[in-house]
Amino acid sequence: MLIPRTGMTFQRDGTGGAMDGRDRSVLQLVAEGESYEEAASRLRLDLVGIERAMARIRHHLGANTDEHAVALALRAHLID
Numbered sequence: 001m002l003i004p005r006t007g008m009t010f011q012r013d014g015t016g017g018a019m020d021g022r023d024r025s026v027l028q029l030v031a032e033g034e035s036y037e038e039a040a041s042r043l044r045l046d047l048v049g050i051e052r053a054m055a056r057i058r059h060h061l062g063a064n065t066d067e068h069a070v071a072l073a074l075r076a077h078l079i080d
Helices: 021-031 036-043 047-061 066-075
Strands: none
Touching: 021 036, 021 047, 021 066, 036 047, 047 066
């Protein structure tokens, strides 16, 4: 799936892109309205791990904010 304006591609099955399963899980929880703290608890990660994952996701998707990253990922069918 081509991500608009970035030229990057990601596959839902985790192949061919920089977004791995953990990043996808983090983004899915954020999209569902979970706070970083709640996502960290559910995924058994520390808060810094969630913050780094979201920074990586925003960078790879070319997003300015978490909300923008969620919108791009939804449009590209990377998350549900």
